[in-house]
Amino acid sequence: MQNENFQDVTPLERHGFLRALLRAVSTPLVAVILGILLGSVIIEVSGYNAIAAYVSLFQGAFGSGYSIANTLANAVPLILAGLGVAVGFRAGLFNIGAEGQYWMGAIAAVWVGYAVNLPWYLHIPLALAAAAVAGALWGGIVPGLAKAYAGAHEVITTMMMSYVAIFFSHYLLENGPMMEPGYVPQSPVIRSSAFLPVLVKGTQLSAGIFVALAAVAVVYWVLYYTTWGFEIRALGLNRRAARYGGMPVQRNIVLALAVSGLLAGLAGAAQMMGVQHRLYDSFSSGYGYTAIVVALLAKNDPIGVVFSALLFAALGTGAQYMQIGANVPGRMTDVITGLIVFFVAAERMVELASRWLAKRRQQRRSQAGRPGVGPAQGRGAELESKGAGV
Amino acid sequence: MGTPAAQGSKTANQPPILELQHITKRFPGVVANDDVSLDFRPGEIHAILGENGAGKTTLMNIIYGLYHPDEGQVFMEGRPLNLEGPHAAIAHGIGMVHQHFMLIPVLTVAENIVLGSEPPGFRFDIRRAAAEVKKISEAYHLEIDPWAKVGDLTVGLQQRVEILKAFYRRARVLILDEPTAVLTPSEIEDLFQIMARLKADGIAIAFISHKLDEVMQVADRITIMRRGRVVRTLLPTETNPQELANLMVGREVVLQVKKSPYRPGPVLVDVQNLVVADEHNYPRVNGVSFQIRRGEILGLAGVDGNGQRELIEAIVGLRPVRSGKVLFAGRDITGLSPRQVSRAGISYIPQDRQGDGLVLNFTVAENLILKDYNGPQIARRGRIDFRRVRERAQRLVGQYGVAPPNPSLLAGNLSGGNQQKVILAREMGLAPEFLIAAQPTRGLDVGAIEYIHKRLLELRDQGKAILLFSLELEEILSLSDEIAVIYKGQIMDIVPGDKATREGLGLLMLGARKSA
Amino acid sequence: MSGLLAIFGNMQLWASTLSLSVPLVLPALGGTFSERTGVVNIAMEGIMLIGAFFAVFFSSLTMNPWVGLLGAVVAGGIMAVIFAWAAIRLRSDQVIIGMAVNIFASGLTAYLLNTIFGFGGTPVNTPMLPHLNWPWLGRIPVLGPLLNDQSILVYITLLLVVAGHFFLFHTRLGLRMRAVGENPEAADTAGINVYRIRYLGVLISGFLSALAGAYLSIGVLNSFEVDMTNGRGYIALAAMIFGRWTPFGSFGAALLFGFASALSMPLQSSVAAKNLVQMLPYVVTILALIGVGGKSVAPAADGVPYEAEK
């Protein structure tokens, strides 16, 4: 997608584009299939019926208009946070702290939601903006500055900031300043003027989906059509060349992590304002971590993020039905998720397997030809058989 | 030194110790070695001569077990070798000094030498290792301190460590892959003496080079490779440099660069007492001053790592200046950002073209706007105008003969020479008044080198100023109007290009002041 | 002021610093070996979880905590080998493959917890590893209260730190590991099998992480809880960086983080204060990374996949 601006429109070139698209999609597709297959092996081994599990999973996700709406609703925070992680990746930064940025966004949105009294057309934008700022600060200030000016690896700092954010929310809710009077550690309900309107009655699908899709469009445009997008892509592909090209590398590191956090913060806001309407005390929303997977599977393409978010949203909504319908613990979907990420990252497996097969064939042929003298490739064969044995 | 070839003739009839038969090695898109057959004899220096990319290193890596040939077989003393890895090659008495040294800077000399063949035992007996290294280094007259950290050694000494590594493992065949590329003239003489001694001890030496005079000087036999194939094997007594050059390139080549007379204009660049530190805060440039005039190429000669990189990066704004000044057209540009420097009219061809100069996963068109993607020619209010990007790309690709002429290819898919042309096109396209070229021809083939030299000279003749940093003395000598020699971050002397000699520059490069 | 004195003069604080550091020291030491050979092992977090779960599983199955420990190490080892294979042989992005392992491990252990033990948690009669209690040790001032009555894994950890230092800096294999992490190509041309050395480094980190997990589940408790490692694998990585990729340095840094956790113990009385103080280890980790206390230099080839043969 990234080079389409340079594509000539001759049929041949277009053919090349299609092929490139196919190539881009094939790894994620294979990874998903392998993940599901291996997941079913685990389900079977642990004494459940894999077919039944997947059927109820699928029904839970897409079985009715109601469940489709809920899957879409579930995709909203995943699209936003996944987009955030993808922007970070595009700049060569691995923001694994989207979870914490999500929490900060949620906290900010909820606070503005119940503490401020405004008409809806001001209240909603203000709450969204507060969440965006909170997320951006959480991603940009500490991890961003630490990376840009002290070289602290963002994988660890964003993760640590995540834990800090979660403990911060505990602090706010457990006998803290945001706790609703009473005994339950939760915040007050936000004012209805800050509700994102529900699109399908009786489901969780809210106007948050429009926020998410708008974000996708904006990020896509920024990445591929603006000078800042150019800088970010250059930064991610070759930091030294970006510096050599005169780009403000340090500033862009901070900004990229800030935008990454901004989007994750919006995810928190969309979930609060569209679905939960209040903050509950919890250890994890789960969205922040799944967002990483969403971005990885999408290969950090903004459009791809939408599809991969839908997939994981479906796994999420389906999981509950799987637990009820087939009695398979819902956390199975995390196992599958882990497997999918593994296969995405291990894309060389296919290449390795085909090389190994080719070598075997060649070896057999040469052994048939002149017995005793094998070609000088013992080293490769040894290593490969070791690999295959794992 | 004497003519080793004459001494070599007495061993020429010995049976070969190492023999290659019909070696073919393919990489995606290239046949690096194509049906190569060669042999090496004890007590003989067999030079493999070929341009960059001819396949010399690939062939040697096959002998050393690093690559596996797709076809063909290596024989040691008549027996087929099953080279399943470097350890097998080492076990058979093959040693190799790689083009890029295979050393670990943070470890000591002794640790580097014994690594992988340490004295036996679970514990690592560093004292015993050092003693053994001492013994070997004395036996081969290659003095070195076993306890020194390799990262602190000069390049010449590091090479010595590499050679000792081979002999610690009892090498009988020694491969030297472009060993002279990083050395000063006098270090090269030392190396040749070491080679002569080893030859007398009956070692078979494979000497890889793309420099004609060296090969003529030391080789007993010369094999010329071109595009992965052996073109011919001949004796130095029956050939001459011109013939070797023609065989190497495959056409008639002109060994001399044609250069118009030097017509210096006013001073354009004035560097005053520049002091620059490296990333560990260690001062690398210690008070450098020089001037460059319009219409002048100033060559910066020196052994690698004497502050050249830091000096250049400080001038273009990639590295902070500790003290001193850079004046450009009378304006103080010290401490400006890379973008400001570029906008002021200074272009820069970095020495690491893949690391600094290009984004390999960007298209050629994108790489061509890397420096002014937000300039008025390309962007408007933060938006990139892709029609203009396309237009510029088409124009520059044609003008500079980038092949294939398709701007939507990824830069990473181009050959080294064409990658350099993309950089050249971009930097020249900015219409600079001052061009800094850092090792602009490193690793390129003769055609690309000639092209780049021509372009540099054209720019000079248009009255622009050029700072040329190169490790190839020949390149410096043939292009420069003035030559500044840098040693340990200081300019030893600046000599007129037409008065400079290899030997004089060589002495200066080693720190001898004003003796040239 | 006197309150502070009461807190810091309390030997209990220092004893719990030591016991809270163990699940950081072990993976930090493991990470040292992995990264010294050039593999960034984020997967330690997940391997710890696997270790924690299987320790309880085997311990409750056989009613023998030592079998539990062995089971943890074997399971962690298997996970480490899979990670290593992808990171080394397939040259996958080490951080991403590590993430994959962590997500997988978090899901798998939670799934198995429900499948095997139902929704009520692990059996209450799961045996745990012994605490060592020597009356003579307890009588020694300062050292006694600090070292006595700790889990046996605490002592094992102290031994492993010393052994790890000796192994890394005074053995042939240690030299080779350091060489591979600095310049795998150089090691390869010296006849060293880079892959094998890297597998070894990752495997060591896997074993040590699994031990740390077992310590959490059957060392200080006798139960497994979902995601009970709480980011310790990541904190351990920070400790290793802060400790300059050395066993003793990692140990010292892990102690510091352990101390930050221990500080929250005396504050249990106030929920609000507890929640704030619990942020401390994470904040300290960030400060350490920013370079409070000096910068450290990673092994030159850390995190860079190596392609051995072409």
Ligand SMILES: Nc1ncnc2c1ncn2[C@@H]1O[C@H](COP(=O)(O)OP(=O)(O)O)[C@@H](O)[C@H]1O
């Ligand atoms: N590892 C590799 N992968 C792909 N191509 C390679 C590799 N190594 C060398 N080549 C290609 O093989 C050819 C020969 O390279 P090389 O042996 O390094 O030449 P020389 O040492 O003579 O300069 C070149 O075209 C080079 O680009």
Ligand SMILES: [Mg+2]
């Ligand atoms: Mg070469």
